Amino acid sequence: MLSLKTRSQSGFLVANLAIISGIAATLFLAFATYLWSQGVFESEDEQIKKLTAAIIPDNSVVLDRSGAKIGEYFSYYHVQVPFDQIPKPMINALLAVEDRKFFEHDGVNWRSIGRAFLSVATSGRLKQGGSTLTMQLVKNYLLTREKKVSRKLREIILAYYAEKNLSKERILELYLNTMYMGHGAYGVGAASMVYFGRPLSELSLAEFALLAGLFQAPSAYDPHKNPAAAIRRQHIVLDAMLAAQLTTKDHIAAAKNKPLEFKPWIPINETVAPFFVAWIRGEVERLLGEDEMVLNDKGYKITTTLDRTYQEIANKAVADNVAPLDAIQAQINSKKKRKIPERIEAAILATDPRSGAVLAMVGGRNFRESQFNRTITSKRSPGSSFKPVLFSLAMEKGMTWADLVFVSPIDVGGFRPKNHKGDDMTEVTLIKALARSMNTPVVSLAQKLGMKNVIDRAELMGVKSPMKLETGVAIGGFSASMMDVDAIYRTIANDGNRFETYAITKIEDRAGKVLYQFDPASQPPIQVFSPEIAALVRSGLQAVLTHGTGSAVSYMSPYAAGKTGTSDDSRDNWFAGFTRDLVAVTWVGGDANSSLGDAASGSSLALPIWKQFLDGLTQVGLPTTPWATPDALTAVTIDPDYGSPVDQGVSALFYKNKVPKKSQASDDMKSLKQDKGSYRELKIGD
């Protein structure tokens, strides 16, 4: 019986074992089936390929003409830092707090995994990750963020294979450049900029430790929002480094005591040349035919013509001159029933007349508050800044600056151009009409020259905005962009030759392949008029500075020339000027086209900005070389009112065969004007 019992017990045991084994096998199969159904055993090859072939996302960057970054396009903010450029303390800090055995394991730290499963067993939930950096990377790159056992198992498997296919350094490089670190920043390079406003290479141990602490919970340890928590986390990291003997006690102490300065992150896109960078995106898309999302994160290197120094001076010129704009707005709003609801804006556009390159662009007072680029998108009345177009035509038709014109109040089909107060019913030379920005003689002149000819000339000089065949166009009565106005002055500044505006010289992909390249030297300019005509017009525009509405910068007249422009009711206030090497256009106005009142004008609002800009540029080396006079021309000082050669007057250029002479006609006009009556009216008798 005993043996039988023993045998039967033995059989029972076997039977039980069989049953248990069967059950276990069934459970294992069921679990395996479950894991299979969850994709745990899916082929890892395809996924691992994603990792091995991973290209660390990088912003497409916009470079200025010296190669310095001025902007970047991205969906998520990255600043790629190659492994060999990642500071060692950064790596140490990371490893100390996240994966001290990183260089020892093969992708999985089983002890940590065990702790994780224990956590599941005791609590039923996966509280602790137990993940290595490799597992985090795999999770981040290849898996979802759900907390499931199956996902964890898959993470383990993929981590293992990742370690088989990638070097430890590459894994670290991927990790440090791709992990989210809060505030839209991915990777330590981006985080460095976001939290400290400096590149990673410039940070200290204390700052590396703070960044290393962010990987665990970027939001919880956000230094901007929760600096105390961030510091506590930093101390944990530092302590971990000490525990791992990755640095010395003294360094840790110093790092803990070092006060950290967290700078609010202002993306470079919003600081250096925000309007320009935003415009360049569209230009790239235009040139390459790619849409915005493709450009983002693609790591393109876009080299532009922008001069960062010029841009910074332009930024400051606008920023320093906003107070008068606000004062005018406040003054008008305090007195009149009519209010100016919108903020008075200001903009600068600067280009190189010898190539058409955009050197600086300020599209408004504050990019954050208004991204509307007034240098490109805004279409406003150029006012008198358009007049050089007409005068270039007049010079070409044989007129001279000494020609007398009559400033009469005129009405052309109901259109009544206005002059400045006191200018009506006078006679002036062409040069004074230009310098004082008189409208009626220009309209009369336009009628004589033919509006069709004027418009054709404007288009040749680069005005791309449509112009109607109307007399008002002669005095800027149409909508033009700052680019249009800039092109007009570029043509004059460059001896009558106009280059098309451009801002991008090269676009390369991240591999260095040139996708687009522009060589201005290979582009022949459009010759609009001769160098002599250009010099004649330029001399008239110099007179604007010496004797006209630009007199606030009269000291620049040896090397600069320009013109004010003020549209009806001072809605638009311009100054467009140039030197041999630069054209700059400034504009002030309201986006809703409000009148800025009688006190506003191109002289009072736009010129001060232009002045500060040019002064700043000359201080940093913008040449102030006077222009050479073409052989066929000569300078003559004339009476600005009547054109006779005089000792003290306004200097202008003339063809040598058209040098003004003393004229009895002008003497008579002068005499009569002084007499304020007729000298042949019989003034005797009642």
Next chain:
Amino acid sequence: MINTWQKTLLALTLSGCSFIGPDRGVDVMTKSNTLERVDLTPRHYRALEHCEHALQTVPHNLFASVQPLSVDQRAKLKWPARVASYKLKDCESFRMRGEILEHLEDIYASKSQRIGVLLPPVSGNESAIQTILDQMRVELTRAGFNPEKSMIIRRTNKNYDDALRASAELVHLDRVAMLIGGLHQSHASAISRMADQSQTPALIVNSDAALGKTAQTMRVYPPLKRLALRLTETLKSQNVRNAIVFYPSNANLELYHLMKAIAGSGISYSEATYNPENPQSILSAVKGQTFRLAGIQGLPAVLIFDNFRMVRHIVNIVSTSLPAKQILFAGNQQWRSPALVLPRDEAIQGALFVDFIGSYRNLPDTIETPVSDNDYFTTAQAASRIDYQIIGHRLGTLATEAVRFGLSRHEIAQRLQSINNKWDTYFPSRDPAFDAQRESSWPVFLFKVMDDTIKEI
């Protein structure tokens, strides 16, 4: 020299008595201051009747002419007081009549070569008056007179009574042979009255003031009326049927003649005035007429009676408003300047204007005239000066021509009415110096704008 009959008749007229009876006899003053009844011969009677008729047709009154003088001044004359006494007491007092006749001889039959001038400079025209006076001195000197002695200049304000008194002083105290003056209406009226009363010839320097009732007063002034007539005749000859006249709101009396001439020419016209100091006023005036101009069939004229500067502006406004409309612009001597044609304006080509001065090279040699390449232009300063110099020249030469022979006032008046211009080549030769309306003859020129200059046509 008046004869005995005239003396007698004057005396009687002065006294208000008439002794010409139905018997055709007359009391004649003898050398012994006695009246003698004389039967008139038919010849004497006709002469006397003619003289009496002539005297009765004008309200002359020598006695009245001394009334503006002060008591002291009249006392120096003696005779007016006696005339008054005579009138009151006994019109048949031979002694009194004798005294009157002595004074009449002294005053009316004076053979003085002095010229009384009443051309006081007043605000705004001092320079013009001084220019006239200076040129008169030049002409007197040229004629052999000493201007310092020959020109007796009295100064007064624009008040009529003061001008009348000054005129009386010139006539009775200074014993001038003729009067020159009358720039202002009040002066012209005072001088004319004095000329009539004292039978003193007078040259009135005024374009519009009414001349005196007697033949003693004559006008010496640029021929504004004839200029206007010449202009309107020319417009009519160019088939102008409609015109618009622009002139400043402060236009002087020159305009009066123009408007009168146009009104009489049959040309339909409208007027537009403007404030020359207000550009918008000018624009409004012109724009107010452009619709009318646009609607006119044929060639309309735009007459601008203002200076060339305003002309250029108005032409500018008109041509800008109506660039395709053919318009004949026209005006007067105020247009004359190189600045009218330079710089060139197509709109003003063919424009016409009248002037009382032709080529500056043909002016009297006593007038210094800077002339450039173009004979029709001179400097602005000279142009203004010459206008008054030519007036001074005309006054000076007429006056010297009148008094050079030492004639009595009566004879001077007669001479002025009969002489012609042969002695002054600038003015229309062989024409009488004065026409039947006692207006001084004066040349009239018509100019046309063409080829960036003006040409006399």
